[in-house]
Amino acid sequence: MQRWWPGITEFTLDYFVQTAGLHLQKVPYRDIVQAATDVGEGRIQIFMGSYAVLQPQAHAGRIKTLVVTGRERVPLLPDVPTAIEAGFPALEVEGLVGLSGIKRLSPELREGAAEFAAAVEAQRARIATIAQALGIRSKHSSSV
Numbered sequence: 001m002q003r004w005w006p007g008i009t010e011f012t013l014d015y016f017v018q019t020a021g022l023h024l025q026k027v028p029y030r031d032i033v034q035a036a037t038d039v040g041e042g043r044i045q046i047f048m049g050s051y052a053v054l055q056p057q058a059h060a061g062r063i064k065t066l067v068v069t070g071r072e073r074v075p076l077l078p079d080v081p082t083a084i085e086a087g088f089p090a091l092e093v094e095g096l097v098g099l100s101g102i103k104r105l106s107p108e109l110r111e112g113a114a115e116f117a118a119a120v121e122a123q124r125a126r127i128a129t130i131a132q133a134l135g136i137r138s139k140h141s142s143s144v
Contacts (some may be wrong), residue, residue, distance in 0.1 A: 008093055008127055012069065013048040015130040016090040038062050050095070051076070069093045094123060 017024055028043055029035040036054050039047045040062030046062075047054070051074070057063045067083040068074050069091050081092035131137075 008123070009048050009050075009069075010091040011130050011134065011136075012091060013046075014134055016088065019090045020088075036063075048091070056139065067091060070095070093126070094119065099139065 014026075019041070024101055025033075027038075029038075032049050035044065035047050036057050038044045038051065039054075040057035050068070051058075051065065051068075052068050054063060054065065058065055059111075065077060065080050067086045068077060069083050069086065070093065071082065071092065072073065072086070073080065073082060073085075083089065
């Protein structure tokens with residue numbers, strides 16, 4: 001049996017729902033593309049995920065992107081505000097993609113790796129705050 005583990009996007013949405021005092025029925029999906037389709041078909045009302053997953057529904061006019069969760073607006077969606085600009089700072093989360101596991105790097109890559117490590121640490125701290133607020137604890141330690 002395959003286990004389903006929520007990601008930072010889902011934790012961030014859960015945190016927003018909790019801090020905003022909203023009452024929503026959560027519907028877990030194993031296939032996020034199906035979730036985006038269900039939003040477009042009106043079977044669920046809200047979904048927070050990668051724009052790459054939502055783009056087909058958005059281009060078809062079935063859904064509207066309300067905010068982006070990063071700190072800056074996205075060039076692909078210049079008219080869509082950030083969550084912070086829209087007044088919802090609890091929805092702010094950065095997607096981090098990086099290269100790990102290489103010992104010998106050029107000076108330029110080392111500098112970028114240091115910046116990425118700092119971003120990862122900031123994200124880790126944010127996740128810890130969200131997890132604590134949601135009452136989520138690690139199976140492997142007594143703290144998050």
